[in-house]
Amino acid sequence: MIFSILLYASNSSQQSEQTALRFSRSLLQQGHSIHRVFFYGDSVNNTSGLKVTPRDEINITEQWLDLVTEHQVDIVVCIAAAVRRGIIDQKEAQRHSKTAASLAPGFTLSGLGQLADAILHSDRLITFGN
């Protein structure tokens, strides 16, 4: 089956992004596929390339990027949710005259149309939030 994952998780001290990752790994292991992972709302905070995770904690951003590398998973970050939280790529940094970009390389900013597309092209959309 083709899955898409929608993330609403509000901060890294909560468990839901880890559950989403575990779920994603498990479904890929079983031969299913992921059409898209869509970061929405406060979950976009975990796509910042400027965050520093303490060494004894799980770096969730890195783990999502590992999934991209290993399984070519398409990960899209909601642009409206991201820009208002200071998660911007080079293009948005220029557009809004900011001094630096913060989106971690490997993630893509795009609009809600990509979520609609994910719903259309997937057999299942599973939401993880908190």
Next chain:
Amino acid sequence: MITAAGHETLHIINKSPSDILLYQNCFNSLLAGDAVIFIESAVYAAIDDNFRSVLDLAANDIPFFALQNDLLARGLNNHLNLRFKAIEDNYFVELCCLYKKSVSWF
């Protein structure tokens, strides 16, 4: 072996039962053919009889599942209420395939 007939909506709940309003909203929306999976802190609902009054809001024929990994992380795996079936992550994926839709409550 479970078949695909009559499996409607899988309700995924992740908050501890102290969030009683969330549970009431979730259980009041259950229809025949639905199931509930308790994940993350919601697995506290699966221990013994502590939350029977809340759980009784769901009809008896609604299957209840609890994620084994989350039970283990909280040391609750030996205290499971008989109504619940503890399941691994891969079975969670299987349930999502089996049921036509899912709703996440958080």
